[in-house]
Amino acid sequence: MQSTIKLIPFAAALACAATASAQQVVKIGHVAPISGPSAHLGKDMENAARMAIDELGAKGYAINGQKVTLQLVAEDDGADPKQGTAVAQKLVDAHVNGVIGHLNSGTSIPASKIYNDAGIVQISPATTAPRYTRQGFPGAFRTVASDAKLGSTLSKYAIETLKVKNIAVIDDRSTYGQGVADEFVKGTKKPGVKVVGREFTSATATDYTAILTSIKAKKPDLIFFGGMDSVAGPMLKQLKALGINAYFMGGDGMCTNALARLAGDGLVDGKVYCAEAGGVKGPQEKAMDDFRARYKKKFNQDVQLYAPYVYDSVMMMATAMQNAKSADPAKYLPALKAIKYEGVTGTVQFDQYGDIKDGALTLFTYKGGQRTRLDVIR
Known part of the structure; x- marks a missing residue:
């Protein structure tokens, strides 16, 4: 047919x-x-x-x-x-x-x-x-969540939980890095707390010796870094080489699993803290x-x-x-x-x-080369 x-x-x-x-x-x-x-x-x-x-x-x-x-x-x-x-x-x-x-x-x-x-x-x-x-x-x-919340949360944790008094701040001069550092600094305006130094680098720099040597002389309890993990990792290596034993803190740009690889032996247990925008629990x-x-x-x-x-x-x-x-x-x-x-x-x-x-933030530290969650805050 x-x-x-x-x-x-x-x-x-x-x-x-x-x-x-x-x-x-x-x-x-x-x-x-x-x-x-x-x-x-x-x-x-x-x-x-x-x-x-x-x-x-x-x-x-x-x-x-x-x-x-x-x-x-x-x-x-x-x-x-x-x-x-x-x-x-x-x-x-x-x-x-x-x-x-x-x-x-x-x-x-x-x-x-x-x-x-x-x-x-x-x-x-x-x-x-x-x-x-x-x-x-x-x-x-x-x-x-925005940097306003992230910066204020991290500064509160640094002052109330880590009990720091003298703080140095470094940023990479990017819109993000400088912005989150500025928001962190706003939260440090508390009695007995002092920003002892404010330095900057760039997202493509590899040698931070000059600014870290300047900061070392000011004996900070904590260094806050505004920037990405690609800079934070090598910076942690140089901090260790210079014998700087301060806490190191930063925002979500450095708060990655890759930070451990990038920092190598510069990542000291319980000395590095960061926050990631977002987070869940329960x-x-x-x-x-x-x-x-x-x-x-x-x-x-x-x-x-x-x-x-x-x-x-x-x-x-x-x-x-x-x-x-x-x-x-x-x-x-x-x-x-x-x-x-x-x-x-x-x-x-x-x-x-x-x-x-009601954006969440997750606080982390690093132990044994692994990013470890501390808390989720809203």
């Missing part, structure tokens, strides 16, 4: 295919430093974004009843503001439906204006400078442990730092699109503002600025 085949005119077929493609592909941009000293953190972030996209696709992700393909458009900003704005414009030109990133405040803040001007929603899983969400951009969000720990296990199985490596917050950021953006029944940023933005999302990092809601409500 001969079947009858109905032919569709070629032009009409092309038009149908183009329409279907436009309906089916939703582009999610991701930006982090995949090159340079912080590349291990940036790759950690990109991996998590890809993991979220893959899991959503495997479940048959749909918007308004129509299955769509989520496409990750990943870019490298090299932790450089100029490169960051260039790739931000590249994502705008690619007509992405939303952006997850950037890592560094110094790249995220200038890039945020480009996304805002183009009407694109940005969720940063790592930007902690308070200024990021105080620019009046309605589509800028973050899923971690029943929520199982969800985080499950995520870490899935991540390790997929990429054959452990989570570095920001991966859980990237994963939740992608999932929240995808959920907001479903709630709004649209991937158009103008249409799903109100849904994102109103969202209450139960993620691997806990319950995430945003305030009127786009900051996470």
